Amino acid sequence: MITIKNVTKEYAGKTAVKNLDLVVPDGKIFGFLGPNGAGKSTTIKMITGILPIDEGTITVNGYDIASQSIEAKKLFGYVPDSPDIFLRLKGIEYLNFIGDIFDIPKDIRKEKIENLTKSFGIYEALDNHIQTYSHGMRQKIVVSGVLLHDPDVWILDEPLSGLDPKSSYTLKEMMREHAAKGNTVFFSTHVLEVVEQLCDEVAIINKGKLQFRGNMKEMKEQFEADETLEKVFLELTSNE
Template identity: 85%
Template sequence: MISINHVTKEFAGKTAVKNLDLVIPDGKIFGFLGPNGAGKSTTIKMITGILPIDNGTITVNGFDITREPMKAKKIFGYVPDSPDVFLRLKGIEYLNFIGDVYDLPRDIREEKIDYLTKSFGIYEALDDYIQTYSHGMRQKTVISGVLLHDPDVWILDEPLSGLDPKSSYTLKEMMREHAAKGNTVFFSTHVLEVVEQLCDEVAIINSGQLQFRGNMKEMKEQFEADENLERVFLELTNNE
């Protein structure tokens, strides 16, 4: 579970996130929506400890990300909004580096690398340098690294970006399976169709403030029964 309590973040006098309260429960796929500049990535970077929190607290499975950062970071996996990391490493070198960070035993590491990279169709490219990969291949490599140590909490910032249909389907199935085991899956996306198909609950943020939190049925009940998610989203975000 991720608990965000009265969190505020400012940049040069401009409030990016304002007094945000949000609980992401276990056992559900939780979608995080909002227009560009709404505060989604800023919120995710505070959850993961990349950005400091100006006011408020964030805990991941009970660990405060500010006071207990190492304990918190050991139990979550984070897919950033850009896969352009460690470009001078080969794919296999990057994955082994991640395995070293989390002290994964060699046999478990090799089994997980084989499974994940074959699932995402990048196994044959592991001896190539990441800088030669396409955007989609880099995304698959990052996702494989994130899932390598089997974290309880998944924090995914636009994880489907650049994925081919087969890999997108594979990741969505993995997300469903992970949540079904009672774990946390928290992801941001701009693809509204994915939200309707995949999410158990959703939160919508705009101008740094929470506009809605609930399931799809509850969101549509606030509007006309025949309205689709796109219309609901536009109304909640003031048509931005």
């Protein structure tokens, strides 16, 4: 569970997130939506401890990300919106680096690396440097690294970007299975069709403020029953 209480973040006098209250429950796939510049990535970077919180608190499974950062970070896996990291490492070096950080035993690590990278179709490329990978392959190696230590909480920022249809399907099935086990899946996306197909609950943020939180049925009850998520989204963010 992720709990965000009265969180505010400002950049150079501009408020990026304002008095945000949000609870991301266990056992559900939770979608986080908003137009560009709405505060999505800023919120995610505060949840993960990349950015400091100006006001308020954020906890991950009860651990405060500011005062108990190590304990909190052990519990989640984070896929950033850009996979261009550790480009000089080989794929296998990157995954072993992640394995070392989370103290994954070598025998268990080897099996997990093989299973994950074969699922995403990059097993044969593990001895190549990440800088030689395509964007999609880089996304796959980052996702594999995130899932390697089997975290309870998944925080995914545009995780399907660059993935081929097969890998996208594989990741969506993994998300469903993870949530079905009572874990947390929190992800942002611009692909509204994916949200309709995949999410149990959604939150829409615009100009740093929460516009809606609930399930698809509750959202459409506030509008016309036959409206698509796209129309609802556009109406909620019409002042953008």
